[in-house]
Every structure is written in structure tokens, then in C-alpha cells.
Amino acid sequence: MKKVRMISMTVIVEGGEISDAERKEYEKYVREKYKDQDIELLKIKIDGENVDLETHMKSKGFERVRRITGYLVGTLDRFNDGKLAEVKDRVPHNYGVDYTHTVSGLLDD
Numbered sequence: 001m002k003k004v005r006m007i008s009m010t011v012i013v014e015g016g017e018i019s020d021a022e023r024k025e026y027e028k029y030v031r032e033k034y035k036d037q038d039i040e041l042l043k044i045k046i047d048g049e050n051v052d053l054e055t056h057m058k059s060k061g062f063e064r065v066r067r068i069t070g071y072l073v074g075t076l077d078r079f080n081d082g083k084l085a086e087v088k089d090r091v092p093h094n095y096g097v098d099y100t101h102t103v104s105g106l107l108d109d
Helices: 020-033 081-088 099-107
Strands: 010-014 039-047 050-057 066-068 071-073
Touching: 010 020, 020 039, 020 050
Parallel strands: 010 039
Antiparallel strands: 039 050, 066 071
């Protein structure tokens, strides 16, 4: 038996009325189409004989990964004192490019 994780989604019907059975079929359709994503909102927009389905997905968190002292890291919590000192002593590099000046010069023409 396959377990399916059901996440509650808000369903809004605009522009008319539909039966519960039809609403459930639209929900089933979008759950199958976007089975790897968590759907937060489903808007069912009725326009005569046409129906538009608008979905809004729940945002997924992400972890920032940076290259620090030769390592790809998200956080510094596993660095020892020596690596933390290297991080503290880092010098940021902008390579002397002033993108603001370049863009404003182009806009002046």
C-alpha cells in the first residue's frame, strides 16, 4: 500500500459555482500534475464553458552555500578555531568594477 502525503490546500472558486465532485476532480488533477510540490492555493476561475486553474506553491526553504577558505559551506558552525580565524581575516574582492557608473553612463545618452 502506497502512502500519499496530503497537504491541505485552499481552494477558491471564482466566476461561478461548481459541484463538490467537480472541485475534487480539479484538486486531484493538480495534485497529480504537481505531485512533487506542496500546493498552497488552487484558484478555479470559471469563464463560461472554460475553466482556468491557477496554483500557488508553498515556498521551500534554501540554504545559502558559499565557498570559504576552499570549502563549500552553508554555516560556519563546524569550523575549528583556525578556519574561523581564516574567515575573519578574509578580504572581500570587487575587482575594481563600478557597475553603477557603467550603467548610469549608458543611461545618460
